[in-house]
Amino acid sequence: MSVHGRLCSGGLGCALAGTLAAIFLAGAPARSDDQKEKPRALVLKCGRLLDVKRGTVEREQVVVVTGNKITATGPAASARIPEGAETIDLTRATCLPGLADMHTHLIDDAEGYAVAGPLMTSAAQLAFGSIAHARVTLEAGFTSVRDLGTYRAFVDVALRNAIDRGIVAGPRMQPAGAYVTITGGAGAVTGLAPDIELPRELRFGVADGPDQVRRRVREIIRNGAGVIKVLATGAVLTPGSMPGAQEFTEEELRSAVEEATQAGLKVACHAHGAAGAKAAIRAGVASIEHGSYLDDEALRMMKERGVFFVADPYNNAAIALNKSYPEEFREKNRQTTEAQNRAFQRAIALGVRIAYGTDAAVIPHGDNGKQFATYVELGMTPLQAIRSATAEAADLLGWSDRSGSIEPGKFADIIAVRENPLENIRTLEQVAFVMKDGKVFKNEMK
Secondary structure: OOHHHOOOOOOHHHHHHHHHHHHHHOOOOOOOHHHOOOOOEEEEEEEEEEEOOOOEEEEEEEEEEEOOEEEEEEEHHHOOOOOOOEEEEEEEEEEEEOEEEEEEOOOOOOOOOOOOHHHOOOHHHHHHHHHHHHHHHHHOOEEEEEEOOOOOOOHHHHHHHHHHOOOOOOOEEEEOOOEEEOOOOOOOOOOOOOOOOOOHHHOOOEOOOHHHHHHHHHHHHHOOOOOEEEEOEOOOOOOOOOOOOEOOOHHHHHHHHHHHHHOOOOEEEEEOOHHHHHHHHHHOOOEEEEOOOOOHHHHHHHHHHOOEEEOOOOHHHHHHHOOOOOHHHHHHHHHHHHHHHHHHHHHHHHOOOEOOOOOEOOOOOOOHHHHHHHHHHOOOOHHHHHHHOOHHHHHHHOOOOOOOOOOOOOEOOEEEEOOOOOOOHHHHHOOOEEEEOOEEEEEOOO
16 A cells, blocks of 8 residues: 555544544445446547646547546547547647645645634644645645645644545645644744643644654654655744744754655655755755755755755745734745745756645645746746646655656546646646546536
8 A cells, every 4th residue: 555545553633534434434335346336438538638748749639547547548540449438528628647736734724813823723623624625726636735734733644544535525645744843943833821731733743852853753654644744944934933044953854854764755844044954955855845045055955866846936925915914924924035036046047856836725725726827937937837746746756656647557637728838827727627536526628
């Protein structure tokens, strides 16, 4: 069984997932092996098909799907259509692989801000609220996400499990389970009176020193995480936190990477400041998130070691417009916006690997596709921007063998848009057709 689909071994996430499963599956009749339906074939007739690896758009193509896998692709004129196959007409559209967002927070909501916000919503409320977030993200064409943290530990794991079991609709998920952060750090619930003690699920990943980091990462992995999220520097949206300041030491970060690697997981690292980012890169993280103050040395280190840059420039405008944020957040956002844009442009020039990430819910869930235009405005070609959310993202996920392109043997995660995205990147903001795992979740091309 793959890492992202394994069962929990305990904890809040498993309990929530089990409760949801009981609610939705109670009374479902058992089906014997001989009663199970054989996978049916579906044929997508694509007016245009984008090959993200070669960067070409082929006309009049078909994609044959059997069960949850792509089984054949090729020109419509010479394609062998399986007998009895259902045909879906996408001849007025461009087909391309399902998109992937490498930095989401499906459990959270961008509506309103309060210092004690995490204390005002129960785990159950968050779990049920996340169902809508998952659905609109999928309908926006994002069939895979890395979900990089929630204050209430393992609610994201519960959502992942519910999606994998077919209880709710949503993208494939690699959930982080909990933020791994220093006491009072960028991923901690801060701003409260010193005599208030938080419940464990709101401080699950708080750790100080290499041994404590190692212990927390082990616990997070045991509770079903698919990726580890560490915070090496301060943050924009944390009270009293300085985005450029280093928090974890290189030794602490290396402890997290070593434990994650032993379990077959990668480490995503929140880092605005260059010093914290360099420590994380030397420690062996797979990606740097945000990267507002990355300098040339950090970027060259990333290029040499194949570390991905997951930049989220589109959300800077969302933060600036959110009147519920305190002035502290808005001022830090003003300071980091232009710096991040410059770092992103320099990363493009140096050939650093870039994977698409939006930081939803800082932007509204479902608006994930709006960042493509920002990537292009900052210097990416449309193909580079699309590859950052398909082939490159699949590599960061460790799922290149199963997603990221439309090829036989890969998951049938396919979307369609009305125009050629290489000519109009904004067409990805209005995805018309979404198939995930061979199932159609949206079709406005009928």
